[in-house]
Amino acid sequence: NYYDPGETLLNLMPLAVRMAGPRAGLWHGIINRNYGANYFIIGRDPHGPGTDSPRSTFYASRDVQGLFRAHEAEIGVHMIPHREMVYLPGGNRYEESDRVAHGAEEYVRVSATTVIEDSLFQGKRLPEWFTYPEVAQILFDAHPAKTRQGFCIWLTGLPSSGKSTIADVLAPLLLSSGRRVTVLDGDVVRTHLTKGLGFSKEDRITNILRVGFVASEVVRHEGVVICALISPYASARDQVRSMIGGDRFIEVFVNTPVSVCEVRDVKGMYTMAKQGRITGFTGVDDVYEPPCSPELCLDTVAANPEASARKVLEVLVRKGFMEFVEKRAKQRTPRTGAVQAVKS
DSSP states (O other): OOSOTTTOOOOOOOOOOOOOTHHHHHHHHHHHHHTTOSEEEEOSSOSSOOBOTTSOBSSOHHHHHHHHHHHHHHHTOEEEEOOOEEEETTTTEEEEHHHHTTSSSOOEEOOHHHHHHHTGGGTOOOOTTTSOHHHHHHHHHHSOOGGGSOEEEEEEOSTTSSHHHHHHHHHHHHHHTTOOEEEEEHHHHTTTTTTTOOSSHHHHHHHHHHHHHHHHHHHHTTOEEEEEOOOOOHHHHHHHHHHHOGGGEEEEEEOOOHHHHHHHOTTOHHHHHHTTSSOSOBTTTBOOOOOSSOSEEEOTTTSOHHHHHHHHHHHHHHTTSSSEEOOOOOOOBTTBOOOOOEEO
């Protein structure tokens, strides 16, 4: 609809971004030449990872363009330098920024990241001036609003710390908000998904990663998954975080003292472990590595399961996955403080 089919060819390349600055720009040029390109546009994005904490770029655009210019004759690809473009709402047109930066006309800097975050992530379509309507519709369908995106709540803690109980309370609260919820409980998955695995460190890590893979598939299809597993090893939990995506992984540390867990243990596992009747039991003769920086740490001695579940909902509100948490009356029990309403 917008390009002459007789002069335009769309060629898709299986090329991953390396973010290596000038060398990455040159590498892209060589590969494009191998795919038949004679010209290569290098814009103001310098093939780098963006900015650091002081907001300084890792690589300057002039460095990328300079290295490419020095080798363009050798690789047979001519560089087309592309300067920063800005949008002028008054004239409904684009101009190079150096032509309008000191002028009186209002302009908008065209940052794809900013526009996408302000539009798609907020459940709105991209502005008409940013891209073609057909492209905007495809991107809108592919990037649902944060409140419709999938996420994983990973409950970790000692045996009998209260993970499954909190998951059982949390699941219906999320269901009532209109989300599709899957619960993966450690005891249940060992009877099906990870049946046959033992309790060696290697088998436990395999158990965690298998559950993590299933959780990542649920999240990828915009579902909500609650995982309640001891998951004693920090490295395995970090692998699951990477598998799912750090922005969609909410690690919740159910921080219950061993003495309290032992009292709650209806199966008597702690007693059997202390008596030597079973070995390799987490919390007695096997290690549990507490999270260093979880998204939430729950004190199940000071708060009951419902209060703990609602604290998880508050985190989801802060992260944008939910719009608000329903108001509840103050709880006047010895173990539960007031649960306040949280609104985005």
